[in-house]
Amino acid sequence: MASLIMRDVRKSFGQVHIIKGVDLDIRHGEFVVFVGPSGCGKSTLLRMIAGLEEITSGEMLIDDKVCNDIAPKDRGIAMVFQSYALYPHKSVYANMAFALEIAGFSKAEIADKVQKAAKILHIEHLLDRKPGQLSGGQRQRVAIGRAIVREPKIFLFDEPLSNLDAALRVSTRAEIAKLHEDLGSTMIYVTHDQVEAMTLADRIVVLEAGFVRQVGAPLELYHRPQNLFVAGFIGSPKMNFMTVQAKVIATGGITIESADVPAITIPVDSTGAVAGAEVTLGIRPEHIHLDDSTGVPVTVDFVERLGHQTIIQAKRSSDDTTLIAVLDGDVPVKAGQTTRFAFAASDCHLFNGEGNAFMRPPMAI
Amino acid sequence: MSDRTTDADALSAELARSRRRRNRALLTLIGGILAAVALFEGFFLLRDSQAPKLVTALFAMVWGGGGMAILYLVANQLAEFAPSEWQKRLIPIVFVAPAIAFVVYFLALPAVRTFIASLYDRDGTNFVGLANYITVFTEPFMLVTFRNNVLWIVFGATFTIISGLLVATLADRSRFESLAKAIIFMPMAISLVGAGVIWKFIYAVRDPSDVQIGLLNAIVVAFGGEPQAWIAQLQPWNNLFLIVIVIWMQTGYAMVLFSAAIKAVPSDILEAARVDGAGEFRIFFSILIPSIMGTIVTVSATVIIFTLKIFDVVLVMTGGQYGTDVIATQFYNQYFTNRNFGLGSAIAIVLLITVIPVMVYNLRQFNKRETL
Amino acid sequence: MAMSKGNPFPRAFVNGTLAVICLIWLIPTLGLFVSSFRPRDEIMSSGWWTVLPHKQWVTVSEMKPDATIDRNAPMTFEGATATFEQFRQGVETADGKRVVWIGNKRAGTVQVQQQEWSGLPSVTLQNYHDVLAGKDVTIQSDTGEEAVRKGEDMSDAFINSIAVTLPAVIIPILMAAFAAYGFAWMRFPGRKLVFALMVALLVVPLQIALVPVLTDYVHLRLNGTYLSVWLAHTGFGLPLAVFLLYNYISSLPREIMEAAIVDGASHFKIFWRLVLPLSTPALASFAIFQFLWVWNDYLVALIFIGNVPGVQVLTMRLADMVGSRGSDWHLLTAGGFVSMILPLVIFFSLQRYFVRGLTAGSVK
Incomplete structure (x- = not known):
């Protein structure tokens, strides 16, 4: 019932273009997360959905109805703000009742809805308090409660966990996921934290500089990034990149090689590849293992031991660029030691000169 | 939700809500018309009121506050009936127009009208061009007036700044900070007329054979001197005795702003300077003063404007006699005592021109802050 | 600190x-x-400083000098020997007393005085x-x-001052709050320009406005009424009021306003239900400002009320007394204090808000 469609949506403040043409199709009941580095336009996009920012051009449809000029209150949305934005002089009850009062609900209806929402969020005992008397986590719940009472078609979350401490963030994240399961409403969630994105989302929208770089399920983005930006943005530590040469182009893959990278054939869709061109090889740190005979020769720079993992920063012997490897367990390596970073061809990603991926085969689920 | 009965329920609830909304709109409209009538009628009622004073005042508060609140509400409701394109334009007008109208009528427009009046002769019948301005800048009594205003600005502003800074610095280091500040600050609550009475008593002079009841003369006599008529003799230095009053009143203002500014200077900077071996005076002059320069400028501007407009003190203390006239009292004298409307207006315009630099400065400051 | x-x-x-x-x-x-x-x-x-406890000479005994004593030669009283001229000035004896000759040479008396603490004033x-x-x-x-x-009838003037001040404080506050919200949170063409004008008018001398407004008042038969002063103070006070309240209201968190918009509140509702209650500190500081300003004002009352009897406010009464009873200090001092008592009480009880307002609204 509550779908959201954007068609070439753009936003400019004078000469500054913030959103440069976004097409998006969010289905009913979906949990969609917008991620991207700060300044990528993810919050602006969310505020455009809320109706807090005007749409410069393009069309936005909620439930197949164009809503560019519809007031926020009539869009059937509710929003949870980063700072919670609770009304400081009103009690928790009054905070949650405010929207309903304005909509003209009767006192009994309001009391009923507020009580129901308070029950879902376990804040019944806080209803008489003022926001100033609540802890961060409690305020967060009230902010969500204020959204729930309106029974919106679409929930909007603007970095709702960024003001909580680490432990609370994990538990609240789980609760938001459960809330989505229980209510079944469409939810759109903005964050810069990729762990939140990966754990909460049905689909992730990766934004950069006002463009959508990729839309897909979390693991799809991890395993099949469409471009260098997404490849580098998703995953931590970042994917390693090396410039290599495409030697042989075949239908089943591309064979690459460079001075210190031994020739391997990577199983990707080779459409558009040119033999002899420079391409970028990408390999995630967690897919690297140490080897004495094959792989990229490196000098270990720095070792971080976490117990269950060992993170190695090393310099490529050929051009001094840094590569990172994450190895399971406690691995006996020392700074200054020379070794080789080896990896399987099936774990490699390959990108052309424009930064677009030669796509890997679909995941077998 | 697909169940037919709940659909019907929802529909009737929705209908009830929209009915409530419509009723409310109708009510506000009627209330608004009543309020407008009451405001209009209240104007005449208040103008001609013979009721007990406090009743009238109470009625005025309800009339002014309540009537306006309802007018705002109604205007807003009406604007909300307009199509949404128009709403965006109309609602801001509802919010800002009344205040703008008042300010335009009471300040902006009069400036223009006064300027026009300044180009006419004493009873406003013949156009005389800039003749009044020539009088303003050539007549000896006007030159005395300007000299006095310069004295006010130079001594008043300088000493207010110095004493404000001194008190703020001292108070910041004392345990009795709030008590001291309250004492220094207190004169700000007193009217200039009241301050005039207070200081007239200090300056009171009696025949040398009588006991001196004015504090200043009593001190002079105790040290073997002759009692003086401080505010009448020793022209033009008698002006200084009037200026003291304003220093006494304005130091509190300067102190409060300086105190806030001093507290805002990060203490690590001062500590760093101390570690670097700077002495206390050195720190004061080369770190503290530059850090609060912005506040010093603000306070100076405020005190200068205050002294430029000074009126009550002079009128109460000397009535402008003994060579103590200032622009504001001269305006009053020329306009209301001499009935020379042209000259009075020209003096007012000169007063306006003298504050223009401060206006420009304020605007610059404001723009700087707003573009951030 | x-x-x-x-x-x-x-x-x-x-x-x-x-x-x-x-x-x-x-x-x-x-x-x-x-x-x-x-x-x-x-x-x-x-x-007045003599009310402080201090030692003063008090006469303990008085005598009539014998007529036979040679007034032109040194004389001796109470063990002190001196000439007539010295006794006229007063001569201190060895035991700390003072002998003074009162009156003329022939028929005068001699007083013996002693230092004693002054009694209660x-x-x-x-x-x-x-x-x-x-x-x-x-x-x-x-x-x-x-x-x-x-009598000076200052109780009447006191009531007049209250009648003038209260409405002159209440009326501009509401108007200014609406305008400040409009300038801070609404977008309309000319917003910046109009507000800049408002800021510029902050320092305009009132003198510029008095005469044209008085002319209109005379036509409307308004001069000499409270109403004239209320309206004038509203107009004159608005620039500062708008400026002060703008500073405060524009610094309220944007997200709260947006939350209210999403909750369906109109500008009017946001103003009435959120901004106004949240701005109480700023409203209070302007109210104190305006109260002190109107209560202590002399010029505006002088011009618009003039010498209409029965409407005069305290400052006018006091200024009149200075003119007509310049040396009746018992009246002037009491009158002066009557005019100060209310502002002093308000000032000391609400000093916090006043100081906050001062630091917020830089120039007036």
Whole structure:
């Protein structure tokens, strides 16, 4: 019932273009997360959905109805703000009742809805308090409660966990996921934290500089990034990149090689590849293992031991660029030691000169 | 939700809500018309009121506050009936127009009208061009007036700044900070007329054979001197005795702003300077003063404007006699005592021109802050 | 905080200097206050500071010098030997007494005086009675003659001041709050320009406005009424009010406004239900400003009320008294204090808001 469609949506403040043409199709009941580095336009996009920012051009449809000029209150949305934005002089009850009062609900209806929402969020005992008397986590719940009472078609979350401490963030994240399961409403969630994105989302929208770089399920983005930006943005530590040469182009893959990278054939869709061109090889740190005979020769720079993992920063012997490897367990390596970073061809990603991926085969689920 | 009965329920609830909304709109409209009538009628009622004073005042508060609140509400409701394109334009007008109208009528427009009046002769019948301005800048009594205003600005502003800074610095280091500040600050609550009475008593002079009841003369006599008529003799230095009053009143203002500014200077900077071996005076002059320069400028501007407009003190203390006239009292004298409307207006315009630099400065400051 | 700023000056030096300054600041008002409670003839015959406990010469005995004593040669009284001229000035004896010759050479008397602590000063409320009363008051002069005179009727002026001040504070606050919200949170063409004009008008001297407005008032038959002063103070006070409230309202968190928009509140609702309650501190500081300004105002009242009897406010009454009773200090001191009492009370009880307002609204 509550779908959201954007068609070439753009936003400019004078000469500054913030959103440069976004097409998006969010289905009913979906949990969609917008991620991207700060300044990528993810919050602006969310505020455009809320109706807090005007749409410069393009069309936005909620439930197949164009809503560019519809007031926020009539869009059937509710929003949870980063700072919670609770009304400081009103009690928790009054905070949650405010929207309903304005909509003209009767006192009994309001009391009923507020009580129901308070029950879902376990804040019944806080209803008489003022926001100033609540802890961060409690305020967060009230902010969500204020959204729930309106029974919106679409929930909007603007970095709702960024003001909580680490432990609370994990538990609240789980609760938001459960809330989505229980209510079944469409939810759109903005964050810069990729762990939140990966754990909460049905689909992730990766934004950069006002463009959508990729839309897909979390693991799809991890395993099949469409471009260098997404490849580098998703995953931590970042994917390693090396410039290599495409030697042989075949239908089943591309064979690459460079001075210190031994020739391997990577199983990707080779459409558009040119033999002899420079391409970028990408390999995630967690897919690297140490080897004495094959792989990229490196000098270990720095070792971080976490117990269950060992993170190695090393310099490529050929051009001094840094590569990172994450190895399971406690691995006996020392700074200054020379070794080789080896990896399987099936774990490699390959990108052309424009930064677009030669796509890997679909995941077998 | 697909169940037919709940659909019907929802529909009737929705209908009830929209009915409530419509009723409310109708009510506000009627209330608004009543309020407008009451405001209009209240104007005449208040103008001609013979009721007990406090009743009238109470009625005025309800009339002014309540009537306006309802007018705002109604205007807003009406604007909300307009199509949404128009709403965006109309609602801001509802919010800002009344205040703008008042300010335009009471300040902006009069400036223009006064300027026009300044180009006419004493009873406003013949156009005389800039003749009044020539009088303003050539007549000896006007030159005395300007000299006095310069004295006010130079001594008043300088000493207010110095004493404000001194008190703020001292108070910041004392345990009795709030008590001291309250004492220094207190004169700000007193009217200039009241301050005039207070200081007239200090300056009171009696025949040398009588006991001196004015504090200043009593001190002079105790040290073997002759009692003086401080505010009448020793022209033009008698002006200084009037200026003291304003220093006494304005130091509190300067102190409060300086105190806030001093507290805002990060203490690590001062500590760093101390570690670097700077002495206390050195720190004061080369770190503290530059850090609060912005506040010093603000306070100076405020005190200068205050002294430029000074009126009550002079009128109460000397009535402008003994060579103590200032622009504001001269305006009053020329306009209301001499009935020379042209000259009075020209003096007012000169007063306006003298504050223009401060206006420009304020605007610059404001723009700087707003573009951030 | 005070300590962390560091301080090699001895604390005694700091506190001592501060105490001296405070004393200088306090003395003028103190003199007025003390004098207002002293009887009329005492005010005229001794300085107000004599109420402080101090030693003074009190006559313990008096004698008539023997007519045979040679007045032109040194004489001896109470063990002190001196000439007539010296006795006229007063001669101190070895045991700390003073001998003074009173009157002329031939028929004068000699007083023996001793230093004693002054007694309790006499306190009276008569001065307040005289200035406050509206009816005739009977005044007894030094010589015992009674005179009947019209009272200064300051109680009437006090009520007038209240009647002028309260509406002149309430009316502009609401208007200014609406406008400040409009300028801070609404977007409309010319917003910046109009607001800049408002800021520029902050420092415009009132003198510029008095005459044209008075002309209109005369046409509308408004001069001499409270209404004239209420409207004028509203107009004159609005730039500062809008500026102060704008500073505060524009600094309220944007997200709260947006939350209210999403909740469906119109601008009017946001203003009424959120902004106004959240702005109480700023409203309070402007209210105090405007109260002090209107209560203490002389110029606006002088021009628009003029000499209409029965409407005059305290400042006008007091200024009139300075003109007509310039040396009746018992009336002036009491009258001065009557005019100050309310602003002082308000000022000291709400000083916090006043200071906040001062620091927020830089120039007026």
